[in-house]
Amino acid sequence: MGKLADILAKLSADPSTATLQTAGNASLSSISASTTCTHDSIALTAANTEYSLVIPTNCKKISFRTVQADGKTPGGDILYAFVTGKVDHPTLYEHMLLDGGAVYSESNLSLSSKTLYVAGITAGDIVLLEMWT
Numbered sequence: 001m002g003k004l005a006d007i008l009a010k011l012s013a014d015p016s017t018a019t020l021q022t023a024g025n026a027s028l029s030s031i032s033a034s035t036t037c038t039h040d041s042i043a044l045t046a047a048n049t050e051y052s053l054v055i056p057t058n059c060k061k062i063s064f065r066t067v068q069a070d071g072k073t074p075g076g077d078i079l080y081a082f083v084t085g086k087v088d089h090p091t092l093y094e095h096m097l098l099d100g101g102a103v104y105s106e107s108n109l110s111l112s113s114k115t116l117y118v119a120g121i122t123a124g125d126i127v128l129l130e131m132w133t
Contacts, residue, residue: 034060034132042127044078044120050088053129055114061132063105064116066098066125074101076122087119 042051044066055062066075079087079095086094098104100121118127 036133038129038131038133040129040131042118042129044118044125044127045123047121047123048088048119050084050117050119051127052084052115052117053127055111055116056131056133057112058133059111059114059131060109061105061107062109062111062116062129063103063131064098064127064129065103066100066120066127069124069126071126071128075125075127076100076120078118078120078125078127080104080116080118082114082116084115084117087117 038056040053042053044051064080066078067073068075077100078098080098081087081095083094116129120127
């Protein structure tokens with residue numbers, strides 16, 4: 001059973017406050033804090049071309065955004081996906097769009113063997129990434 005199912009089973013059997021606290025503490029103890037930050041970048045040399053970056057094993061949080069080549073000015077829109085072949089010849093609903101200047105950020109992850117695929121609308125932009133393991 002999954003952790004949530006285990007907790008629900010315990011609550012059904014004994015819905016006391018002590019049981020709730022014990023189950024909650026057990027769940028929290030299984031969560032490990034992120035300790036290592038990795039910064040990386042993807043140069044989008046050509047527009048509408050797929051580029052990729054392997055996400056570090058046990059990645060718990062990832063954030064990315066686009067900037068222009070100067071590294072300071074917000075870049076253009078990008079298409080992104082976690083499956084190859086979805087961003088350079090996009091089909092509706094197989095990718096996501098990140099508006100230029102926006103930041104994608106997702107936490108509470110447990111990723112391994114994942115790759116981020118991106119394609120820029122504007123050639124020359126750079127995708128800046130921050131990944132926590």
